Amino acid sequence: MTTRSAVPARVHRALTRASEFGFHGACEDPVGPLLATLAAAVPPNGRILELGTGTGVGTAWLAEGLGRRDDARLETVELDESLAAAVRADDWPATVTIHTGDAEALLPTLGRFDLIFADAVAGKWTGLDLTIDALAPGGLLLVDDMDLGRYTDPQHRAAVLRVEQALADDPRLVSARIAAGTGLTISTRRGDLPYDRRDEETL
Numbered sequence: 001m002t003t004r005s006a007v008p009a010r011v012h013r014a015l016t017r018a019s020e021f022g023f024h025g026a027c028e029d030p031v032g033p034l035l036a037t038l039a040a041a042v043p044p045n046g047r048i049l050e051l052g053t054g055t056g057v058g059t060a061w062l063a064e065g066l067g068r069r070d071d072a073r074l075e076t077v078e079l080d081e082s083l084a085a086a087v088r089a090d091d092w093p094a095t096v097t098i099h100t101g102d103a104e105a106l107l108p109t110l111g112r113f114d115l116i117f118a119d120a121v122a123g124k125w126t127g128l129d130l131t132i133d134a135l136a137p138g139g140l141l142l143v144d145d146m147d148l149g150r151y152t153d154p155q156h157r158a159a160v161l162r163v164e165q166a167l168a169d170d171p172r173l174v175s176a177r178i179a180a181g182t183g184l185t186i187s188t189r190r191g192d193l194p195y196d197r198r199d200e201e202t203l
């Protein structure tokens, strides 16, 4: 027997926005609950980044994982101004920031993160190094849409293979492939143990 918990209200609203926009890029099970689970594990004063907001489905799952925490921050970046505006108009905690802009241009300006969900072409198929650079020591990177079977275009297949190889070969990372949903790769940035960001501020 399988059980399924209710979709959180904010996720439901983001899925409704996806229908209204005719947007087909929203993250699919099991990514949503996985994002919530990983978000719940970020350290005190942790920082979370999503590349590619879409209609806010992933953002809503990440916010769900943070629950009522007011120490951790969640930032998301969307190139499309109308999508970003629609997501921003929803009811978010003050800890959530929706940036409008190009992920590759913004990445070097945003600082380091304990969890990154790379869900746009920018910062994944191109500029993956910028995304890895933005991971804090012990930080987690979740990349989806890695199942080659989804792609027929040889350039898209080559891009996915490049990402897979880069994540596997990068000495800064420990990576695992998960054959679930649209195909996931999860990587941890090696380094010091995760730290409390307040310690950094008092250095």
Ligand SMILES: C[S@@+](CC[C@H](N)C(=O)[O-])C[C@H]1O[C@@H](n2cnc3c(N)ncnc32)[C@H](O)[C@@H]1O
Binding pocket: 025, 026, 027, 050, 051, 052, 053, 054, 055, 056, 057, 058, 059, 077, 078, 079, 080, 083, 101, 102, 103, 104, 119, 120, 121, 122
């Ligand atoms: C797969 S969808 C994101 C889905 C969303 N993360 C979710 O969980 O539902 C990819 C999004 O990336 C956005 N995007 C495309 N190029 C971008 C760029 N250069 N910078 C930021 N966002 C970009 C697209 O407009 C699209 O909304």
